[in-house]
Each structure stands twice: as structure tokens, then as C-alpha cells.
Amino acid sequence: MSMDKEKVKELLNTKPPIENEEAVRLNNPNVDKAIVASLVGASCELHQDKSERDACWELLRPLDKDTKAPEDVLAEFYIKEFDKGGLERMHLVADRTNYIQWKALQKAKQKLIEMGKLNPDGTPKT
Numbered sequence: 001m002s003m004d005k006e007k008v009k010e011l012l013n014t015k016p017p018i019e020n021e022e023a024v025r026l027n028n029p030n031v032d033k034a035i036v037a038s039l040v041g042a043s044c045e046l047h048q049d050k051s052e053r054d055a056c057w058e059l060l061r062p063l064d065k066d067t068k069a070p071e072d073v074l075a076e077f078y079i080k081e082f083d084k085g086g087l088e089r090m091h092l093v094a095d096r097t098n099y100i101q102w103k104a105l106q107k108a109k110q111k112l113i114e115m116g117k118l119n120p121d122g123t124p125k126t
Contacts, residue, residue, distance in 0.1 A: 029070070032069075032070035032071070033063055033070050035070065036060075036063060036070040036071075036073050036074045036077075037060055037063060039074070039077075039097065040056070040059055040060055040073065040074065040077045041057070041060060043056065043077070044056035044057050044059075044060075056080070059073060059076050059077055059080070060073065078090050078093070078094065081093045109122050
């Protein structure tokens with residue numbers, strides 16, 4: 001069953017859930033590569049089966065050779081997750097990644113408050 005053209009257009013034009021639009025404009029390929037390599041590489045190491053682990057690492061080869069953009073490599077990773085458990089699995093992996101990043105950011109802010117580098121409400125000290 002294929003999606004109708006309007007649904008596909010809506011899906012592709014959805015705004016990313018970001019706090020600061022500047023994040024989209026940073027456009028640093030090396031940072032993007034590092035983010036994707038760390039996410040996919042760490043996931044690869046979780047495979048118990050050597051052939052699965054090796055196949056997973058192959059996803060990163062185009063990133064290393066600059067033959068695919070980081071988001072294309074990550075898309076391939078999500079497709080593999082889809083193959084393991086459908087759309088729900090793919091979204092669970094993405095949501096869990098976002099949750100861990102959010103949780104780490106909250107902890108960092110709390111530590112910065114404790115260190116006196118941020119105000120108790122989380123705003124920068126002036």
C-alpha cells in the first residue's frame with residue numbers, strides 16, 4: 001500500500017523538533033559525521049553476532065569515504081531498524097535517542113546551576 005502524494009509531501013515538509021533554529025543553520029559536516037558515526041557505531045557494537053556487527057559497520061563506510069551525507073547514512077540505519085520491527089521499532093529507536101540526549105542536557109544544566117554557571121531558573125548568568 002503506497003502513501004498518497006499529499007501525505008508524502010506533508011511527511012517530508014514536517015519541521016524538525018528543535019529549540020533553536022540556529023542548529024539547522026550550523027551546517028558543519030564534521031560534527032554531523034561525528035554524531036552519526038557515534039550513534040550508529042555504538043549500536044553496531046551491541047550486535048552479538050559478528051556478521052550482523054560487520055554488516056552494521058558497513059553502513060558507516062560511505063560516511064568515511066564521503067560518498068553519502070550523514071543524514072543519508074542515518075536514514076539507512078533507521079531503515080535497518082524498520083526491517084527489524086516496522087515503523088514502531090524505527091520510531092522507538094529515534095525517540096529513545098532523543099530522550100537520552102534530553103536527559104543528559106537536563107543533567108548538564110543542573111550541574112551548571114550547582115557550579116554557579118547558570119541561574120537557578122536555567123538562564124545564563126550575566
